[in-house]
Amino acid sequence: VESDDGGPDPETYCGHGRGGMGEEVKRKEDQRFITGRGNYVDDIKKPGMLHCELVRSPHAHARIENIDKSRALDVDGVVAVLTAEDLLEYDLATMPTLMADTQDVLVNDKVKFQSQEVAAVIATDRYTAKDGAQKVVVDYDVLDPVVDPYDALEDDAPLIRDDIEGQEDNHCLDWETGDREATDRVFDECEVTVKEDMLYQRLHPAPIETCGAVGDYDPGKDKLTVHMTSQAPHIHRTLFAQVSGIPEHKIRIVSPDVGGGFGNKVPIYPGYVVAAAASYVLERPVKWMEERSENIQSTGFARDYHMTGELAATKEGKIRAVRTDVLANHGAYNAVAQPSNFPAGFFNIFTGSYDVETAYGSLTAAYTNTAPGGVAYRCSFRVTEAVYLIERMVKVLADELDMDPAEIRRKNFIQPEQFPYESPTGWNYDSGDYEGALDLALEMADYDHYREEQQRRIDEDADKLLGIGISSFTEIVGAGPGKTCDIAGVEMFDSADIRVHPTGKATVRVGVQTQGQGHETTFAQIVAEELGMNVDDIVVEHGDTDTDPYGLGTYGSRSTPVAGAAAAVAARKVREKAKSIAANELEAAEEDVTWDRQSGEFHVAGAPERSIGITEIAAGAYMNHPSSEEPGLEAVDYYDPPEMTYPFGSYIVVVEVDRETGEVAFEKFVAVDDCGNRINPMVIEGQIHGGLAQGIGTAMLEQVTFDDNGNVTGGDFMNYLLPTSMEIPEFETGYTVTPSPHHPIGAKGVGESPTVGSPPAIVNAVVDAMKHGGITHVEMPMTPDVVWEKLDEAGLAI
Ligand code: MCN
Ligand code: CUN
Structure with a gap:
C-alpha cells in the first residue's frame, strides 16, 4: 500500500505535533x-515455582565417565537432578542450533567447552538448587583442549567434534565470495598493493539482564508457557515445537521486558530447554536464571575473526580491488545467529562505501573448545568485521601513498547517482550520499585545525601525539527478503x-x-x-x-x-x-x-x-x-521487504596518545549518521550514544581471553572491561537524510551503526598518531600496554 500523499518524502514527515514521524517523543516505556x-523474567513468580541451577563443566574438553546425583538428591529441598540420560527419555538431550548443527542440552558424552551444561538441579529455592548443584559429582576424563583456531587446524590437534559422522579434523566450513580470478589479475597488474593482518577479537555482548526462563506446563490445558529472555519469541516457539514434539499451538512464549539483548538473546540456550522440560516433567513452574559469570563464559559471543585485508590501487589512490581471507573461530558448535543461507553472515559487504572493480573473499571456520557463537553485539551479521576490514585498509593505503584519508575516501566513494548500486559481491545498495556525510563530519570535527595541530606536535617533539581517524561506513540491515533470508527455514518477513x-x-x-x-x-x-x-x-x-x-x-x-x-x-x-x-x-x-x-x-x-x-x-x-x-x-x-536497507555514516575521532604511558585520550568524537527518514531523533541519539560507547569498549578495553586449559580468564566484570562513563567522551552527533527508496516510510535501520562504524575510526586515529614512526596497525583492544609497545617499536616512546 503506497502512501496517497507523497510520503516518504522527508519534507512531508516533518512533525505535525501529534507525536508522529520526526518528533522527539519521550519514550513511553x-x-x-x-x-x-x-517486568523482567526474573520478576516472574508463580505459585509452587521451582528453581533450576545448572552444573557446568570446569574443563574445556573432557569425557564424562560418571555422574553421581545421590548426594545432591539428599539435600533437603532438592526435587530432581536431570542429566542427559533423563532428557534422552523425552528425546530432548540435544537441540538444533540456528545453523543446523546439533548441540547437547546437557552433555551426554563429551564436554566441548568450559562451563558447558552437564546437569540440572531443581529445588524449592535458588540457594538450595545451588547447594545441590555443588553436590553433583561428575567424573571427568580430561582431554587436551584447543582454543586457538590456528592450532585447531593443525594436524595433531585434538578432534573436538567426534560426534559428527566422518568428521576428522576441526574444520567447520569454507566459504567464498566474489571473483577470484579477476581480483588476482588486478592485484598482479596494479601499481600499489597493501596488506595487513588484523584480529577482530572475541567480545561479549554484556546485556544488563542475563539469560533466563520460566517454564510452566499446565497439564489441565496441556499447554506449555515459557517466559524467556528472547529477541525472537515466534521463531523460538517454532523451534521449541520442533524439538519437543509439543504442537506449536500448545506452546506460548512470552518475552516480557528484556534488559538488553545485543544479540545475546537470539540463540536458544540449554537453560531455556531445561526449564521448559523440567516443568513438563515435574508439572510445576521452573525458573532458570543465569549468573553473570555463566553469561560471560557460555553465552553467544561476538566476532573472533582473524582477517587478512588487501587492497590494489593506482598511484593516485583509486582502489581497484579488495581481497580478504578470514579464519573464524566458531567455538564448539556452529551456532551463529544469522540467516541460514549466510555462513559468513553479511561479511561479503566488505567493499564498503567504495566503487571498486572487483573483489574476492575467502573464509575458513574452525571448531575450538570455546563457547559457540560469533554473531552478536550490535554486529549486523558480521558487518562490523567487514567495515573494520575495509575502513582499516583504506587508512593503510592512504598512509602508504601519503595521502589524506579523507581525500582518498572521496576519490573512491560510490556516487549518489550510482544508486541503486550493485556491489562486486552482489549486494544491491538502495541509496546513499557518502560524500555529504563525510563533508559534514569534517566540518563538525574542525578537521584542518587538527591536522595542523598534529604536525605542530610532531615538529615540537611534544609528549602527547595527536591522531585523527575516519570511518565512512556502509551497513546492510533489515533482513529479509524472505526469498534469500530465513531462520531455520522460516522466511524473514x-x-x-x-x-x-x-x-x-x-x-x-x-x-x-x-x-x-x-x-x-x-x-x-x-x-x-x-x-x-x-x-x-x-x-x-x-x-x-x-x-x-x-x-x-x-x-x-x-x-x-x-x-x-x-x-x-x-x-x-x-x-x-x-x-x-x-x-x-x-x-x-x-x-x-x-x-x-x-x-x-x-x-x-x-x-x-x-x-x-x-x-x-x-x-x-x-x-x-x-x-x-x-x-x-x-x-x-x-x-516481506524487497531489499535490505543500507544506512551509512562518517565518524571522525581525534585522540591524544601519551608517549610516556601509552594512554589514549579522546579529544573529539564526531558521528554523522544517515538512517533515511527519522522516526524519533531522540531515540536515534540514544541508540548512537550507546553504540558508540560499545565501539569504544571494543577498541579500547574488551576481549574474551582463554588460558591454555581453555578457561575463560576472568569471567566477570573485574576482568572483562566494559567502558564506564569515565571512559566515554562527549559525542558530537550530526545527521543527513537519504531516504530508502523502497521502504514505505523511507526509513533505514540505525541500532547497530555506531558499533559497526566506530572501532575502525578509533583504531585509525591511534595509528594516525604514530604513522610518522611507520606504524600501520594496532590490534584491539588498545590498552596502554599495547599502545606503548607500538610507540616503542616506532621509536616514539619516551
Ligand atoms: N529508529 C528511528 N528512525 C529510524 C531508524 C530507527 O527512530 N530511521 C528507531 C527505531 O524506531 C527503534 C530504534 O531506533 O526504536 C532502533 O531501530 P532499528 O535500527 O530498527 O533497530 P532494532 O529496533 O531492530 O534494534 C536492534 C538493534 C540491535 S540488532 C542490537 S544488537 C541492539 C540495538 O538495536 N541492541 C540493543 N540497540 C539496542 N539498544 C538497547 N537499549 N538495548 C539493546 O539490547
Ligand atoms: Cu548482531 S547483535 Mo543484534 O543483531 O541483535
Missing part, C-alpha cells in the same frame, strides 16, 4: 523502567496488527521484540503519523506469541526496516477503510474524500470545513458502519 516497575477501538484509541501488535530500543514509542509514532492519531492514544505490544502476529524478531537492526514497514502498511490499510467510513459519515462520495497529513483528518474536496478525524471514524466503524464494509477498524500486514 521509560516511566516504568526508571520507577522500578519493569515481519508483521504488525493494528486495532482501532470504538473510542478511537488503538492497540498495535508487532512481530519484533524490543530489548531497550524504544519500540513502544517509535512504532506508535509510525501509526500516529499514518492515521493522524495522537501518539498517546496508541499502545504497542510485543513479545507474546499467543497474541502478536508472527514475526522473526529483533536483531540485525531489522525492526524499523521490516516491522516498521509493516506498521506503516497496516496503518495505510486501516486508512483505506477509514476513508470509506469517513465518506459515509460525511455523506460524500468516497472519491471526493481526501486525507490531509498535516491535520490528520479526512475532508471533502473543496470543502475543508467538512472534515473528520480518527475518533469519529472509529465510532462510525463500530456504531454506524456503511453497508459496503464490515464493522470494525483493523488491519494486519505481513511485510
